[in-house]
Amino acid sequence: MELGLSIKVKKIRDEVRNFIDNEIRPKESQYFNEIGSTGSRFEFTKNMLDTMDNLKKKAKNKNLWNFWLTNSKTGYGLSTVEYAYLAEEMGKCRLAAEVFNCSAPDTGNMEVLERYGTKEHKERWLQPLLEGKIRSAYCMTEPDVASSDATNISLKASFNGNNYVLNGEKWWISGAGDPRCRLYIVLARTGTLEMDKHKSHSMFLVPSDARGIKVLRPMQVYGHDDAPHGHMHISFDNVKVEQSDLLLAEEGRGFEIAQGRLGPGRIHHCMRAIGQAEFALKLMCERALDRKAFGRKIAELGANYDIIANCRMDIEMARLLCLKAAWMMDNTDARTAAPWISQVKVVAPKVALKVVDEAIQLFGGMGVSQDTPLAAAWTHLRTLRLADGPDAVHRRQVARAELRKFRKNDV
Numbered sequence: 001m002e003l004g005l006s007i008k009v010k011k012i013r014d015e016v017r018n019f020i021d022n023e024i025r026p027k028e029s030q031y032f033n034e035i036g037s038t039g040s041r042f043e044f045t046k047n048m049l050d051t052m053d054n055l056k057k058k059a060k061n062k063n064l065w066n067f068w069l070t071n072s073k074t075g076y077g078l079s080t081v082e083y084a085y086l087a088e089e090m091g092k093c094r095l096a097a098e099v100f101n102c103s104a105p106d107t108g109n110m111e112v113l114e115r116y117g118t119k120e121h122k123e124r125w126l127q128p129l130l131e132g133k134i135r136s137a138y139c140m141t142e143p144d145v146a147s148s149d150a151t152n153i154s155l156k157a158s159f160n161g162n163n164y165v166l167n168g169e170k171w172w173i174s175g176a177g178d179p180r181c182r183l184y185i186v187l188a189r190t191g192t193l194e195m196d197k198h199k200s201h202s203m204f205l206v207p208s209d210a211r212g213i214k215v216l217r218p219m220q221v222y223g224h225d226d227a228p229h230g231h232m233h234i235s236f237d238n239v240k241v242e243q244s245d246l247l248l249a250e251e252g253r254g255f256e257i258a259q260g261r262l263g264p265g266r267i268h269h270c271m272r273a274i275g276q277a278e279f280a281l282k283l284m285c286e287r288a289l290d291r292k293a294f295g296r297k298i299a300e301l302g303a304n305y306d307i308i309a310n311c312r313m314d315i316e317m318a319r320l321l322c323l324k325a326a327w328m329m330d331n332t333d334a335r336t337a338a339p340w341i342s343q344v345k346v347v348a349p350k351v352a353l354k355v356v357d358e359a360i361q362l363f364g365g366m367g368v369s370q371d372t373p374l375a376a377a378w379t380h381l382r383t384l385r386l387a388d389g390p391d392a393v394h395r396r397q398v399a400r401a402e403l404r405k406f407r408k409n410d411v
Contacts, residue, residue: 003323004081016064016089020096023058027051028095041227042177042218055099056132064100066130068107068268069114070330080264080326084271088319091275094373101130105138105175108265109185112203116247116257121205125183136183137176137208139234140258143169148393150187150258151197155236157188157204164190164204164246166212166239172219174387177230181208186236187258190251201254205245212239222379263334266341266388270322270348273384276377277315277352283372284308284359298362307362311355318344318351339401342394349384350391356381 005013031052034045059065067076067086078086090096097103106129113126128134145152155168166188175181184206191200206213216233218225225231247257285308288299298304325340356378360367367374385391 002085003320004079004327005085006082009078009082009085012064012067013085013089015062016086016096016100019059019062019064019099020089020093024055024093024095024099027055028093031095035227041225042230043179044228052095052098055095056101059099059101060132065132066101068102069111070264080267080329081323084267084323084326087268087271088275088278091272092279094376097272101132102268104265104268106136107268108261109136109138109183111264112185112247112257112261115260116203117205118244118249120244121247125205128182134182135175135178135180136185137173137181137232138261139170139173139176139184139186139206141170141172143171143233148390150255151200153187153189153201155186155188157190157202157241159190159243163243164188164241166204166206166236166241169216169233169235171231171233173232173234174226175229176208176215176232176234177218177225178228184208184213184234187254190254195252198255199252201258202251203247203254203257204241205247206239206241210239210241212237221383224376224379259334262388263329263338263341266345267322267325267329269384269388270318270325270344273348273352273381274315274319274322276381277311277318277355280352280356280359280374280377281308281311281315283374284311284355284362287359287363304362307358311358314351315355318348321347339398342389342397345389345394346391346398349381353378353381353385 002010031048034048035041038045067078067083069076070078070080070083086100087097087102090100090102110126110129113121113129117126125136129136140150140153141147142153142155145154147153155166155170157164157166159165166186168188170186173184176184186204186206187201188204189200190202193200214235214237216235218227219231219233221231247253285299288304288308289297291298293301299308321340322344325337325344328337328340356374360374360378363372363374366372369375
């Protein structure tokens with residue numbers, strides 16, 4: 001049973017699945033093998049650019065494009081539940097999300113521009129992002145504060161009477177290594193420490209080539225730089241930003257915008273994580289039936305039947321929770337949906353990580369090599385337990401919502 005999957009979306013899901021299998025996956029290995037061949041890991045070869053551009057063109061021609069903006073006239077018009085099934089398919093292939101223009105951080109940034117940007121912002125930034133012509137990055141996390149609490153953000157934006165001037169550092173800025181990245185959406189402190197902590201920050205649109213911006217280094221995830229996408233450590237040294245590039249034209253609304261952005265983004269990550277888990281289980285089962293050891297198929301050795309069964313059951317439970325969270329987003333308000341998003345943000349990456357780890361174990365040495373997507377999936381999923389809020393923060397949100405039911409006179 002596929003809850004919430006209409007006939008219309010089932011057809012789209014099947015088209016997305018076929019496009020991934022027939023068009024994207026055959027080109028994936030060559031694409032990633034060329035990274036670094038120019039002398040820089042943060043440059044694209046001509047073949048990489050041509051491959052991506054041709055795949056995007058084919059996807060556009062088939063109208064397999066911009067599914068992500070749910071419950072909006074601008075996007076495909078899908079509900080969050082409907083999009084969940086498409087995002088799951090994209091999670092099964094590393095290139096798929098970008099090919100369909102549904103990859104992070106662009107999707108969250110496009111939502112910000114669509115919902116909070118001016119006409120000028122949309123013409124300059126949203127339109128080329130919707131067309132897949134440029135990429136973007138979201139600059140929130142900082143090296144010197146616990147950024148899981150967004151009210152800690154310290155990069156300073158000072159108004160000098162004409163412009164805002166940004167000073168400080170950001171790190172783990174995903175996508176900033178991509179030479180096609182043209183826009184940073186930056187959360188900065190505009191208020192004092194004495195002000196309401198939820199009204200002390202503002203959100204700015206900053207061109208990535210603005211004077212005073214310097215990429216200090218690519219951050220490494222378990223020793224890997226995730227090039228050419230990258231997760232960069234960036235400094236802002238007296239970076240001037242036009243007053244018109246303050247989102248909502250009002251100081252103190254950055255936290256509000258950030259919360260609006262991160263909710264959908266979190267659940268999109270979880271949807272794709274379930275897809276990664278499904279693909280890992282597929283590889284595990286194929287390997288278990290194809291290889292023999294000690295005269296028997298690997299599937300029949302040890303506790304592998306139990307392991308495969310547990311993986312299937314865990315995936316099904318995680319998917320149902322993801323669909324429930326998506327349904328809550330579609331049918332209730334943000335406050336009511338928030339604990340459900342937090343639940344799945346904890347559960348989906350952990351389940352997917354467990355399934356991938358079991359697949360690696362069954363593959364043996366090959367599982368940790370570059371010859372399968374499992375090692376890359378493991379590092380991504382382990383990182384996802386930190387990205388967009390670590391597990392502990394989300395468990396705290398879930399517990400607070402649960403306790404609120406039983407506290408007297410609690411608001």
